[in-house]
Amino acid sequence: QVQLQESGPGLVKPSETLSLTCTVSGDSISNYYWSWIRQPPGKGLEWIGYLHYSGSTDYNPSFKSRVTISVDTSKNQFSLKLTSVTAADTAVYYCAGRGGWSFHYWGQGTLVTVSS
Amino acid sequence: DIQMTQSPSSLSASVGDRVTITCRASQTMSGYLNWYQQTPGKPPKLLIYAASSLQSGVPSRFSGSGSGTDFALTINNLQPEDSATYYCQQSDNTPYTFGQGTKLEIK
Numbered sequence: 776q777v778q779l780q781e782s783g784p785g786l787v788k789p790s791e792t793l794s795l796t797c798t799v800s801g802d803s804i805s806n807y808y809w810s811w812i813r814q815p816p817g818k819g820l821e822w823i824g825y826l827h828y829s830g831s832t833d834y835n836p837s838f839k840s841r842v843t844i845s846v847d848t849s850k851n852q853f854s855l856k857l858t859s860v861t862a863a864d865t866a867v868y869y870c871a872g873r874g875g876w877s878f879h880y881w882g883q884g885t886l887v888t889v890s891s
Numbered sequence: 892d893i894q895m896t897q898s899p900s901s902l903s904a905s906v907g908d909r910v911t912i913t914c915r916a917s918q919t920m921s922g923y924l925n926w927y928q929q930t931p932g933k934p935p936k937l938l939i940y941a942a943s944s945l946q947s948g949v950p951s952r953f954s955g956s957g958s959g960t961d962f963a964l965t966i967n968n969l970q971p972e973d974s975a976t977y978y979c980q981q982s983d984n985t986p987y988t989f990g991q992g993t994k995l996e997i998k
Contacts, residue, residue, distance in 0.1 A: 810987075820935065820978060822987040835986040836892075869934055876941065876982040877925040881934035 777801040779870050779882035787864075787889050793857040797870030797882055804828050804851045807880070808873040811844060811855045813866040814884070821866075825873065826853055860889045893917055893981050897990035905998045908969045912993045914962045914979035923982035926955055926964045928975045929992075935978060939964060971997050 783795035797809070805828040814820050824834035826844040834842050843856045857864060865888050872880035894917035904910045914924065924942045927935035937946045939955035942962055952967040966973055974997045979990040 819991050820980070820989040822985075822989070825985075825987075833985050837986070871934075873982075876923040877937055877946075878927070878935070878980070879937055879946075881936075884934050 777880045781870050781882045781885040787860055788891050793860050795855045795868055797853050799851045809853045810871045812869045812871055815866045862889050865889045893988055895979055895988050895990040897993050901994040903996040903998055904969055909967050912964045912977055914990050916960045919959050920983045924962045925980045927978045930975045
């Protein structure tokens with residue numbers, strides 16, 4: 776059974792960079808496409824981007840200039856960096872694994888608050 | 892971007908009822924339409940993929956249908972544990988997009 780666990784700071788200052796890591800266990804990171812998805816408090820879901828273990832990526836144009844998703848296959852981890860954050864980036868951030876064309880696997884989510 | 896519009900935004904139903912949630916896409920899709928269930932404080936859970944395929948382990952009272960631009964999630968014989976928010980999501984094109992959610996309350 777694939778399990779995902781997000782980790783990273785829960786508080787980021789405005790204008791700084793949000794950095795999160797997702798650790799994949801139970802299967803190889805090479806078997807799926809990996810995404811970051813966020814959910815502002817009380818709101819809906821927003822896809823940020825995906826990465827394949829080969830390094831290929833695709834990002835939501837809403838974030839394109841600020842986002843980088845990268846992989847560390849040796850650690851079975853992938854990461855999110857979002858630069859120049861504002862209060863609007865406060866959200867629960869989920870890592871998710873896409874099997875086929877749907878998100879089969881989800882982390883528990885981590886709340887990141889942007890505040891000084 | 893493909894915009895996904897769900898209706899209703901919320902509904903209330905009783906145990907044993909049948910409910911249908913609809914999802915309309917802003918353009919014709921190939922069929923990569925998925926449904927998720929989310930309860931408070933938890934990540935979404937995949938229920939239906941490719942419009943009508945039931946994810947392993949999901950009760951058979953959940954079903955999906957539709958094609959083109961119009962899709963539906965139907966829950967038969969509603970149970971108390973079905974109280975949740977339901978989201979549709981398209982994987983036809985990036986950026987992948989979600990509907991705004993439908994909150995289902997069990998009376």
